[in-house]
Amino acid sequence: MPHKLKFFCDFDGTITKNDVWVNSLARFIQDKEAFNLVCDDFASNFITARECINRELELVENFSFDKFNSYLDKEELDDYFFEFMDYCKEKNYEIFLLSEGLDYYIDYILSKYGIKLKRFCNNLITEKINGKITLKAEFPFSDENCTYCGMSKRNILINNTNDLYGEISILIGDGVSDFCASNYADIVFAKGKLASYCWKNNITYFEYNNFNDILKKIQKLEAMKRIKVRQTASMLRRDVFLGG
Template sequence: MIFIIDFDGTLSPEDTVDKLLEHHADPLWQELESDWLGGRISALECMREQVALVRADRIALGKFFQDIRLDPHFSAFWQYVREFAGLAVVSDGLDYGIKAALRGAGLSGFPVFANQLDFVAPDRLSLSFPYQNADCRSGNGVCKCAIARQMAVQHGGPIVLIGDGKSDACLAGIADIVFAKSSLIKHCEDQGISHIAFEDFSDVLSIVKTWPLDLPRAAIA
């Protein structure tokens, strides 16, 4: 079994990319946001150009992300599932920030896949997309389905997605079990994808605890 965990809106209740832009970017980032919403630029262009508008050095950025409040129930969830399952945080956000937030919360022992944030000057950032997949319909920077399939080869299935939004849509279509909150619930309803609604990781943990381990997924979905 492999758990694929979304970051912004899921493991972190707030969207850390939006919060970073609000606090540390030139206000021009909002124009890019409306260009993207209006279909004038792609999601990737939008994200890349917004990140280029951030003015923060390593120390400010590290501090910003280490102070992000994560779901307080995630740690208990991870301690429980690590005994029988793999877990990866797979996000269409910023790898540097996610890793700093996890360090800040004392969480470790699982891989993180996200878009790659690099410093190109002491206070200038650039974003690249090492997990992009041209064949993915999502248009995300990170193709979550490709990573989930890879992780399932390593850890065995079933694939369990825990997510909240647009970046989870591609994986929701192929995951064996979907835990959904926020707009991912609507997506699943529209697409006829069976899912379990949740609010936080205490909900997820109490359901996972009822699963008879090693039973085929049909028995639990």
């Protein structure tokens, strides 16, 4: 049975060149010391992703959609992402966008580039109080059994990978929000903090700088017939289905 590849891609700093949250949204945060403290608390596992996101949004001041959009207009995609998408379309491979970020800026950037992808992320909720816009997030793809993640990339990957049909899950990421899912993916492309996590936890991964690196490696693995299910990941996926 020929394998069907399914790509599960992070957004900030993976599909985009920059971390959009830090590069654009955090411009509205004046108290950088408080912002850095929240980031440090999250990195040290003192708070969950949900707490981190909403605490950071509480720090936003003088928010304006017009100004935010002007920042988003300057955000760029990886130089080779369109080439990667074309290859996936040609081979009938699916791409899922998984992000701990917010729907508003993800949809804005995708629309700017005319891209339509299956995307799973958190929702930005706005409210106007005394003439000021306040922000908070909702988490439609959280896992009730996981208090850490805001958006369970693991669940999306597992629910969209069918071992019986020869489907191979490929995770592409760079950060903390990709840690959990990397244990359940058959193939992992990693950089930054995700690469460090995989190395420390004995998860086989391919390091990359851009989507050209990923595309070349996939084509090479296909030519060598080296794409296959990672048994450890398959067993973990099965355990989740069985409630383990």
